[in-house]
Amino acid sequence: MATNTSESSPVLFSVSNGIGLIVLNRPKSLNAINKALAETLLKSLDECKDPSIRCVCITGAADIFCAGQDLMEASASSPQELGRKIGDLYNPIVRGIQELEKPVLAAVNGPAAGAGANIALCCDIVIASDNAYFLQAFTNIGLIPDSGGTYYLPRLIGWQKASALMLLADKVQAADAERIGMIYKVFPQAEFLQERDRLTARLAKMPTKALALTKQALIASRTNDLTLQLDKEEENQKLALMTADFKEGTQAFFEKRKPNFIGA
Known part of the structure; x- marks a missing residue:
């Protein structure tokens, strides 16, 4: 499996103990998304399909998560070129995270704005450091939210909020994001890395x-009625019942020990 730890790369990718770590790595530009970063992020997500990777973590370099679209690159592009980037790069990133058959954790270690905020919010679990904030910055520059923002955010916190x-492009501090249900948990900055690693190791x-089947069922629930969702649960439960981990989990229960899941 290829890994990328070159400090000059716009995205760093490494694998350790079953965890695929993706680091957005343009700190001088606030980890803003340019074409190179988006393409490298897509490549890293594709490499995370490897079955030896059982959890994926997306974070940013230097206490910054992601400032969204690189406006320097955007200012040098035509509106038509920028529009194509949404379909060619941004949307595939969101789909790639959602379609990955393993949990994806967004570790928001600093400001997350625009597309950066929405890429975080499409992940399966979102944690943040207490110095982080989330900002739907689009209307500040005359644009609309993209990267799945208009889909995910109302489902997380309700339509009105x-x-x-x-519309107002209000900044949401991490503690408030947790309070309103936008994210899972917030941790003090000094403890954030340790908490991130503890959670990814657990996953x-x-x-x-079973985690992948749960993720699929949750995604299906966004459009299913109750009857269809019950059918989906039945279908996915039948698949879970066939796994080696189900056998191990039940055996460990009867033997009163911790299970040793192998991810199969």
């Missing part, structure tokens, strides 16, 4: 196929 945050030792 999401509408106001997007990497869990029954990966």
Whole structure:
């Protein structure tokens, strides 16, 4: 499996103990998304399909998560070129995160604005350091929210709150983001890295196929009615019942020990 730890790369990618770590790495530009970063991020997400990777973590370099679209690059592009980037790069990133058959954790270690905020919010679990904030910055420059923002944010915090945050471009501090249900948890900056690593290590030792099937069921629930969702749960539960991890989990229960899940 290829890894990329070159400090000059716009995205760093490494694998350790079943965890695929993706670091947005343009700190001098606030980890803003240019074409090179988007393309490298897509490549890293594709490499995370490797079955030896059981959890993926996306974070940013230098206490910054992501400032969104690189406006320097945008100012040198035509509106038509920028529009194509949404379909060619931004949307595939969101789909790539959602379609990955393993949990994806966004570790928001600093400001997350525009597309950077929405890429974080499309992940399965979002944690943040207490110096982080989330900003739907689009209307500040005459644009609309993209990268799935108009889809995810209302489902996370409700229509009225999401509408106001997007129209007014209000900044949401990490503690408030947790309070309103936008993210899972916030941690003090001094403890953030330790908490991130603790959570990813926990996910990497869990029954990966069951996590993937749970993720798929949750995604299906966005459009299913109750009858269809019950059918989806039945379908996915039948698949989970066939896994080695189900057998191990039940055996460990009867033997009163911790299960040793292998992700299969």
